Amino acid sequence: xxxxxxxxxxxxxxxxxxxxxAKEQAKLIGTCELLVVYVIEWSPYTFQTPEExxxxxxxxxxxxxxxxxxxxTPAVDALKAAGFKAQGIVRHGDVAETLNAITVEEGGSQIxxxxxxADGIKKRLFGSSTQxxxxxxxxxxxVVN
Amino acid sequence: MRMLKQLGAATAAAITANPALAQExxxxxxxINQTFAxxxxxxxxxxxxxxxxxxxPWIVMWLVVAASxxxxxxxxxxMRFFSHAISLVKGDYSDPNDAGEVSHFQALATALSGxxxxxxxxxxxxxxxxxxPGATFWMILAGLLGxxxxxxxxxxxxxxxxxxxxxxxxxxxxxxxxxxxTELGLPGGKILAVLFSIFCILGALGGGNMxxxxxxxxxxxxxVGDYPGWITGLVxxxxxxxxxxxxxxxxxxxxxxxxxxxxxxxxxTALVIILMNADMIGWAFGQIxxxxxxxxxxxxxxxxxxIQGFKRAAFSNEAGVGSAAIAHSAVxxxxxxxxxxxxxxxxxxDTVVICTMTALVIIITQQMIIDxxxxxxxxxxxxxxxxTVDGNSGVSLTSAAFxxxxxxxxxxxxxxxxxxAFSTMISWSYxxxxxxxxLFGEGHTKELVFKVIFCIFxxxxxxxxxxxxxxFSDAAIFAMAVVxxxxxxxxxxxxxxxxxxYSERLKSxxxxxxxx
Numbered sequence: 153x154x155x156x157x158x159x160x161x162x163x164x165x166x167x168x169x170x171x172x173x174a175k176e177q178a179k180l181i182g183t184c185e186l187l188v189v190y191v192i193e194w195s196p197y198t199f200q201t202p203e204e205x206x207x208x209x210x211x212x213x214x215x216x217x218x219x220x221x222x223x224x225t226p227a228v229d230a231l232k233a234a235g236f237k238a239q240g241i242v243r244h245g246d247v248a249e250t251l252n253a254i255t256v257e258e259g260g261s262q263i264x265x266x267x268x269x270a271d272g273i274k275k276r277l278f279g280s281s282t283q284x285x286x287x288x289x290x291x292x293x294x295v296v297n
Numbered sequence: 298m299r300m301l302k303q304l305g306a307a308t309a310a311a312i313t314a315n316p317a318l319a320q321e322x323x324x325x326x327x328x329i330n331q332t333f334a335x336x337x338x339x340x341x342x343x344x345x346x347x348x349x350x351x352x353x354p355w356i357v358m359w360l361v362v363a364a365s366x367x368x369x370x371x372x373x374x375x376m377r378f379f380s381h382a383i384s385l386v387k388g389d390y391s392d393p394n395d396a397g398e399v400s401h402f403q404a405l406a407t408a409l410s411g412x413x414x415x416x417x418x419x420x421x422x423x424x425x426x427x428x429x430p431g432a433t434f435w436m437i438l439a440g441l442l443g444x445x446x447x448x449x450x451x452x453x454x455x456x457x458x459x460x461x462x463x464x465x466x467x468x469x470x471x472x473x474x475x476x477x478x479t480e481l482g483l484p485g486g487k488i489l490a491v492l493f494s495i496f497c498i499l500g501a502l503g504g505g506n507m508x509x510x511x512x513x514x515x516x517x518x519x520x521v522g523d524y525p526g527w528i529t530g531l532v533x534x535x536x537x538x539x540x541x542x543x544x545x546x547x548x549x550x551x552x553x554x555x556x557x558x559x560x561x562x563x564x565x566t567a568l569v570i571i572l573m574n575a576d577m578i579g580w581a582f583g584q585i586x587x588x589x590x591x592x593x594x595x596x597x598x599x600x601x602x603x604i605q606g607f608k609r610a611a612f613s614n615e616a617g618v619g620s621a622a623i624a625h626s627a628v629x630x631x632x633x634x635x636x637x638x639x640x641x642x643x644x645x646x647d648t649v650v651i652c653t654m655t656a657l658v659i660i661i662t663q664q665m666i667i668d669x670x671x672x673x674x675x676x677x678x679x680x681x682x683x684x685t686v687d688g689n690s691g692v693s694l695t696s697a698a699f700x701x702x703x704x705x706x707x708x709x710x711x712x713x714x715x716x717x718a719f720s721t722m723i724s725w726s727y728x729x730x731x732x733x734x735x736l737f738g739e740g741h742t743k744e745l746v747f748k749v750i751f752c753i754f755x756x757x758x759x760x761x762x763x764x765x766x767x768x769f770s771d772a773a774i775f776a777m778a779v780v781x782x783x784x785x786x787x788x789x790x791x792x793x794x795x796x797x798x799y800s801e802r803l804k805s806x807x808x809x810x811x812x813x
Contacts, residue, residue, distance in 0.1 A: 192397065194396060194397050196388050196391065196396070196400030196401075196402050196403065197400070197402050197403075198403065199403070199406050199407070199410070199550075199553035199554055199556070199557055200399070200403050200406075200407055200550075200553060201407065201540075201553060201723055201724075201727070202407050202411070202623070202624050202627065202723075202724055202727035202728070203541070203727050205399045205403060205404060205407055205624075205627035205628070206465055206466050206467070206627045206727075207464075207465055208397075208398060208399045208627065208629075209398060209399075209464045209465070209466065209629050210463055210464030210465050212397040212398055213464055215397065216397070243393070243394075243396060243397075244396040244397030245393070245396045245397075250393075250396070253393065
């Protein structure tokens, strides 16, 4: 059976280190697939103007395109070029919850993420996405510094 | 939101009752007012005409009858699917793969911020002040019935909306009128759609704009002292311009966040006041029920209470007007009817919850004077309304009721009114724009023309005391309901088919909850 490692990217350089670590793991495991995931932070419970609602579908498509073309596809291509089996997923939602949900859906056995940098007050109040992920994930999580 | 009828009628009455006064100061404003009143008078009188032999405006009867018809036709859909509607809003049925689209919660919140406002604060005070506590009973009943109207129009709004290649959507009554009528092979859909759009533009500029600007100015002037209205108007116009033309989303976002917060705070404060007087809750409900059927001495007795209750509910939740159908149509759902279910929560929150809170606080804090001899309410000197402790009515009655428990609350209330006014303006600018583009086509320049006109009307609304204009624009909003309800009667069978199909699939388990 192929082992799946989920790599959570956030568009910063810590993602690169997460990928590097996952590659090491994959080499050690042998038959391994790498799943590159980017979650666009989004909540269904925000308040919007009617106009924002009308444009929402268009914006969503743009966000998905941008995240796929700028972040996920380059990472997947680089992994494939290096000889790894890899695929990419982009989805909207709460970062920690969605990363975990995708991992469970896809049958991933562990998650690798970079240490994220949430800003001051928000971090103090709600914790960072990484903290939330570590607390609530259904599989082992590795946080790369 | 609807208090303008009262305000406008009072101004109009003042002008007609005192022709000498009007002649004494024949300023340009007066001339414009007079000309406008003469031109639009017949239309306004027609819309607000009472049923023969009563003082009950036929337009209110039109809305209540429609709500009752839809309630029966859909076999009390507002009760059968109430908990399902809550599940939908919570996202239980949302496919995780659709994350990022407009959620049911967002559509509901957007539509609510367009309706929750002055109607809930001032309108209720007018209803209870004239019709007594019994008006609350009829208001709740009208709110419960109105849920079926919202359900019908919002389902159709989503079903017949236009989706463009660039991914944007446009929906609302004008689209279900033209597309729905064509689909059913009925003539005249296009004519109804054009009529609706014209009334919608007028309603947006008037009730959704000038009246709001006017009330916001009065609130600010009430705190900082009197100053020219055009200053408020200009500030509001600039902010509205920045949001709708400049695309400055940050302001809109702040408002959209603060408005629900204000709404929740309003309800919580009302709850605290009610709980502080827990021993009087039973008495207050006793008053509401007794008043609903006996009148408790109010002007017009039981019928007076009924008229006021029905009127304020219809004016506050806009069920049947068609505005909500525009707001809800942005949701990208595979099942148009789910948006109908969600929208039926709107009159519930607006009328059954928020309006009732206002009424209970006014009753419990005993703002209205009771004759100790008879136990009935005492009328004021003119006999037109119940005598209140400080002679307050409208916003000031609500303010005094809350202020009797928390002296700081009137300031919060003033800020809430200003913010509600602003969010209502943003919502109606969109409704008006959709009607405008339906008539003239989509396009940057065409849209800009409407947005600029909208901003100009903000200044006019805040600056002038335009009784007849406000009267006319309020009539335009209700004229929307005349056209909209007429179309709904023809299209309701489409909704029934959707409802039957959805219920079946829900029962069979084909439509299921997603695990989140």
